[in-house]
Amino acid sequence: MSVAQSLGRRTRKADRPPERDGILGRLGGWAAGHARLVLLAWVVLVAVLGAFAPKVNSALSGAGWQADGSDSVQVRELAERHFGGNASSAIQVVVKADRPVTDPAVAAVVDRAVGVLDADSRVGQIVRPQPGATVSQDGRTAVVLAGAAADPNEMVRAADDLKDPLAKLSADGVQVRATGASVLWSDFNKANHDAMMKSEMLSWPVTMAILVLAFGSLVAAGLPLLLTLAGLAASAGSLVLLTELTPISIWAMNFAMMFALALGIDYALFLVMRFRDALGRSGPVRAVVETMDTAGKAVLLSGVTVLVSLSAVMLVPSPAFRSMAGGIMLAVVFVLAATLTLLPAVLGMLGRRIDLGTPPWARRKEAATARPNRFEAWGRLLWRRPALFGIAATVVLVALALPVVGLRTAMPSITVVPEDASARMGYSAVQQAFGPGAPGALQVIAPQSGVEAASSVLRNDPGIAGVMPAAPAADGSGLSLVQAVPKVDPSDPALAQTVDRLRADLPDGALVGGAAVENLDLKDLLDSKTPLVLGTVVGLGFLLLLFALRAPLVAALGALTSLLSTAAAFGAARLVFQDGHGSGLLGFTPQGFLDGWAPVFFFAMIFAIAMDYTVFLLATAKEEWERTGDARQAVIGGLARSGRVIFAAAGVMVAVFFTFALSGPLPPKEMGVILGVAVLLDALLVRLVLLPVLLRATGRAAWWCPRWLGRLLPEVRFSHD
Structure with a gap:
């Protein structure tokens, strides 16, 4: 350490007020000292809200994919009020026979279909097949129109209830299938929900294996599950209660489940590893205080950053988008609350018992204390060879990002539901009988x-x-x-x-x-709002980092480097889903475009996860900078103390996301590939290579803050010594 750095360090310590525990440290200490009370409070909260959780699939809505205020939505609302429900949300029942529909046996099937529809109060005016309009030229296909007497969300639920009874009316030579926008959303939501549940089940064994590897003990590996289950049960019950105020998309719960798992793992990894370090210097309660006063601040900042990133999606005036973002944000709030209260209480109770269930290989690893920290060694290598690794990482990211220039987007086609789904079979029958444009009248x-x-x-x-x-x-x-x-x-x-x-x-x-025009209007809305959402997400992310780190250059680097991994992920998405490379391996037929909702929503999700890792790295680096005043130690020490967390957390997330890429329908595949590639690139190339290299290149200037700005920003410290 140079004389100037040593004097600077002594000056900062001399000017610093007497050390005392911060707010989060005091909160953690109180939770650890009142562990039974905290546990009881969480048990009551989870029990009360969790009692509503089983109703989540039936209570949440299936529609809401619309551009509020658009001409097409006005047409639907006018049709519901003035034309017997003959709107885009109406249900069409297609009767296809191997003989004329006027045949008595076929006509009897039509009558029974009308009877099934008439018995449902959500169905409005029923229009029987009309020759020259809803009876095909060959006379063998007829359409029964069931008007919408309820809002679009209820009509999707009606489709859930009606499509199977209608299909059971099929007889020899007569096929009965429900179709239309409401049935499409019903099939779409069911296929995606089933795929996400299947992917979750496939990902759990991989997740548990990585958690045991990362934590080194079975007891510690169970802590992320504790946070996840508490957050999910509370958020699921809360979503059910919120449906009394406003419709909420079923996708809100699907994405909330994924984010609760992601953040539960990230936060538990970061805090448990820091808690173990602190245990070597003090007892369990003081170790909790130290952990929460340092890593706890990073977790809080990360949670707020995730919430802010997702809140930008609220700028899109579409019920589905707003409710999905709101559902994820609710899960984040509960997981964050559990991390800041429940986890400290459990850590205080466990103390050194957190290492119970340590496998033999992990014990041998702990015994080899002479071996250096691998991420510390990696940080030293990056410090010696910044140009080599920085240029290599940038070349890979830019090469993957270039295809994004030709990316096309559109709303999903009928191919997003399985071939045997009611909506798709009815859709095909209508096209064959009435022409290619008939399903999109x-x-x-x-x-x-x-x-x-x-x-x-x-x-x-x-x-x-x-x-x-x-x-x-x-x-x-x-x-x-x-x-x-x-x-x-x-x-x-x-x-x-x-x-x-x-x-x-x-x-x-x-x-x-019409239903097809509603999709077009929604795509136009998304296209117009995408620049606003992207700019808001990046801008707010920068401001939060600036607020916490008090370093404009570091905040800018942290926010802007996230754009590289995001662009690279969407570039890869274009190659796979638009151009079809690897479609045979993943088992799908390319649509020739990326689904229109992906850029806005996935960007917010990617940026939120990327900023999660950014906060862990930069907060730890800032802690080292506050402690030593040495830019080199800030980089190397930041990687040494956060690299393992970033690497392990990213490993879990990549495994989880790529299981979605293997699921049936196309939208989960898009989500799995885009998010999986983004997390992989962001963790390995941006957070563990490019950002440390940029900190190396900027040196002490990275942590500089103008005096006028310093007077405006609060004093937030990440060190505890």
Whole structure:
């Protein structure tokens, strides 16, 4: 250490007020000293909220994938009120026979289908098959329209209840299948829920093996599960209660489960490893105090950063997106609360018994105390050869990120549900009987005075295959509904051009909607909000790091380097899901695009996880800087004390995410590949290579803070000595 550094260190210590425990240290000490009370409080909380948890799958909603305030949503709402529920959320029952539908046996099946629909209070006006409209030209396929008498979320639940009884009406030579947007979302949610449950079951053995390797004892490895189960039970019950106030997507619980596991592992790893170090210097309670006063601050900062990143998704005015983000945030709050109270109480109770159940290989490893810390050795190597490793990491990340330039997005096609799903079978039957655009019929609602002009525009548009006669509203509202069949499949990009053209040519007051148009409007909304969400996430992440670390350059490096791993993950996603490389290995047919909701939502999730690791590394490095005033020790010591946590936590997450890549439907595959690649690249190349190299390159300047800024920021210290 140089003379200047030594004097600087003595000056900082001399100027520092007498050491006392911080707020988190005092909270941890209190929890450890009142462990039974804390445990009892959590048992009561989990029992009360957990009592509602079994209802989560039935209580949460299945729809909400819409652009609030769009023309298409207005059309749906008008159709629900004035046209007997003949809206995008209506259920279509397709009866396909090997003989004319006028055959008495087939007609009897149609009658029974109408009876099943009529018995459900959520079904509005039922329209029997109409020759020339909903009966095919060959007379062997007919469609029964079941209007929506409930909101879209209830109609998805209605589809859950009706599709199987309707399918059971199928007889020899007669196939009955429910289809339409509500049935599609029903099948979509079920397929994805089943896939996520399967992936969770596949990931548990791998997760447990990595946890035992990381913690070195069975008792310590069980602590992340304690946090995860407490957080999940509490958040699941809370989500059920919140459905009394607002509909919440079933995906909120699926993602909440994943994030609760991720953060439970990350936080427990970080605190337990620091607790073990502190046990060598003091008793269990004081070790808890020291742990919470240092690593606890990093955990709190990480949790707040995750919450802020996900809160940016709320900028998208779509119920599904907002409820998914809200569900994850709720799980994060409960896991964070358990980490800051329940975990310190358990650590205080366990003390040195935390190492119970240590496997023989782990005991031999602990006995080899002469072996240096591998991540400390890695930090020393990076300090000696920063250019070599920094350039190599950057080249890999940039090479993977380049394909993102040609990335295309669109809303999911019918291929996202299994081939034997009701919605897909009915969809195929409608296309075969009525043409490729029939499943995506457009709905145009116009004032009665403009309906003739609207019908004329539709008939003359080159993208329209057929136009139904205008149907005036029976309630005297002065509105009419015109339905038109496009020439192309609902997922064909040409449909967007047709809709744009119609909206420009139709008379004033005419609105264009339908299930396919709702998807187009949602994609347009996502495209317009993506830059805002991305900028907000990065900006708020930078401000939080600046607030905690009091170092503008470090905060900027921490936030901006996350963009590299994110871009690389989406570049890999383009190669796999748009171009189809590796599709045979993963078992899917590429759609030629990435699902439209992926960039916004996955970016927020990736950034949240990446900032989790960033906080662990930078908070530990800042602790070393406060203790020594040595930029070299900040890098090497930061890696030595946080590298194992980052490596192990990332290993668990990569294993969990890649199990989703092996599941059936396409959306979980996208999530698994994108998040898995992002975490892998971020941990191995950004946090353990590139960011330490950048800290090496910037040296002492990395931790510099202008005086005027220092006066505005609070004094947050991560060291305890």
